[in-house]
Amino acid sequence: MKSPEKVINHIVAWLNDYAEQANMNGFVVGVSGGIDSALTSTLCAKTGRPVICLEMEIHQETTQVSRAKNHINWLEKNFSNVSHHSLSLTGVFEAFKDTMPPTEDHEMNFLSLANTRARLRMSTLYYFAALHRYLVAGTGNKVEDFGVGFYTKYGDGGVDLSPIADLMKSEVFALAKALNINEEIQNAAPTDGLWGDNRSDEEQLGASYNELEWAMRNENSDPLTFDARQKEVMEIYLAFNRQNKHKMEPIPVCEIPTEFL
DSSP states (O other), X not given: OOOHHHHHHHHHHHHHHHHHHHTOOEEEEEOOSSHHHXXXXXXXXXXXXXXXXXXXXXXXXXXXXXXXXXXXXXXXXXXXXXXXXXXXXXXXXXXXXXXXXXXXXXXXXXXXXXXXXXXXXXXXXXXXHHHHTEEEBOOOOHIIIIIIOOSOTTTTTOOSBOTTTTSOHHHHHHHHHHTTOOHHHHTSOOOOOOSSSOOOHHHHHSSOHHHHHHHHHSTTSOGGGOOHHHHHHHHHXXXXXXXXXXXXXXXXXXXXXXXXX
């Protein structure tokens, strides 16, 4: 990245312009302990507008919780416009599970409940956003949002604006370094935190973010030039891209022929 400072200033100005045009007062950000939410919350803080950071634990792995809290403490020490709430949504999640009918498909039940965690957090973010006329700032990067669709539809994908969605993961790390975000976050393996353990994104996806960035940039290249691992990574990337295309495109609308109306 040629100039992290210019990118930072551009995003901060964009956030301010959007909030002003939307006549909204500030931002709400879910802080998970990961690099994406740490960068997003810091960029929002640099606007000078009020920012609420929400740490929303649901059977969370302890190191993720501690990283999130440490980052929020760092923000509050450096930005007087930042406040926070640490909320446990575990009880809400368990109550939801108890109201659902039993199912024999345990694998799909497990996946559905993982996505439910993200949707409970989205609802919580919008509760605070509505209270204060704030915007929910998304934390997805370009690889996740437009490459492999690695997010929950109407969960962490349910946001008002996406300040870092045009940044590759490597660029997210570059900006985080430039902003002196806590090294424990910069050094942590990326994880979506939806499973109650510390499984990494790479373990779920089968490829690293650097490899997926390569695939995203070389999607239209001649496959005959790829080595064995590159071919494998490209297959992983294209499979996720096809499978999750419905997340990345506008909601389809059934258009009624005018002669029917």
